[in-house]
Amino acid sequence: MQLAKVRLSTGEIRVGSLVGNKLQLFAPSTQLGLLLASTGPLKTAQELEKASTESVFVTDVRFLAPVDHQEVWAAGVTYKRSKIAREEESAGAAQFYDKVYSADRPELFLKAIAEKVVPPGEGVRIRKDSKWNVPEPELTLVVSPSKKIVGYTIGNDMSSRDIEGENPLYLPQAKIYNQSCSLGPVITLAESMPALSEVTIRLTIERAGQTAFEGSTSFSQFNRTPESLVQWLTKENDFPHGVLLLTGTGIVPPDSFSLAAGDEVSIEITGIGVLRNPVI
Known part of the structure; x- marks a missing residue:
């Protein structure tokens, strides 16, 4: 089952389940965060x-980011391709990326609060003080307050590679800024997700109607387990509203590529769908 949070043509925000090309709307009082926090989200x-008793065509609604009050965190250096890219962009600190790739403790950082997450179809942004920017397509874990993975969605972790490469201590500025994170368009509940070893992640960047970059990876290349990331994230952290955790990227455009305003980023993940955002 796939869940979505949408805005109707009336302006009302509703939650529902995706059934073909329609959204079956739940009772108006339904809150997505509370549903995900229930003992059994699928049964609920x-x-x-x-x-x-209500349904609407998906073309008649605007999909919102599938998040209410949850924090959004991210993991890094979880694929070998990401490790290599981080070493290349920050030669002076390459040893640290090599060490964290093989270490038991992962790299984890706060990416956004719910109110700052960009909905599907709206603009993700490149920093004005950066010249080397890329999207990072990531399978995103939906974790309940009880620290259980209850679903999955798509995440775009926008990153300024030159800022991070200049000094690893600049990571928060390279990763965390206005319109630097998008999620959606739906949450696939855990019971409905294909085996993660069969999940493919694909990134396409269009520029002026042409494909400027495309790449793909398999989640089987992931160097950790989703459960271990959640265990580390929640080791000394409680999340009363739940948390969403981006799991890192295995797709990195070449060093010669940087996003430009007007580009369109599309991220497709098996079992979830496609997250599209223009770049501004």
Whole structure:
């Protein structure tokens, strides 16, 4: 089952389940965050879907980021390709990226608060003080307050590679700024997700109607396990509203490539769908 948070043509925000080309709307009082925090999100969603008497075509709604009050965190250097790229952009600190790739403790950082997440279809931004910017397509874990993975969505972790490469201590500025994170368009509940070893992640960047870059990877190349990332993130952290965790990228455009205003970024992940955002 796939869940979505949408804005209707009336301006009302609703939650529902995706059924073909329609969205089965749950009761108006339904909050996505509370549904995900329930003892059994799938059972709760099935009951809400069964009781639903309203549906709308997906073309008649605006998809919002599938997040309410959760924090959004991210992991880094979880694929070998990412490790190599980080070593190349920051030669003086290459040893640290090599060490964290093989270390038990992962790299984790706060990416955004819910209110700053960019919805599907809206603009992700490149920093004005950066000249080397890329999107990072990432499978994103939806974690409940009880620290259980209850679903998956798509994340775009916008990154300024030159800022981070200048000094690893600049990581927060390279990663965390206005419109630097997008999520969506839906959450696929854990029970409905294909085996992660079969999940493919694909990135396409269009520029002036032409493909400027495309690449893909398999989640089987992931160097850790989703469960281990959640275990480390929640080791000394509680998340009363739950948390979303981007798991890192295995797709890195060549060093000669940088995003430009007007580009369109599309991230497709098996079992979830496609997240599209223009670049501004």
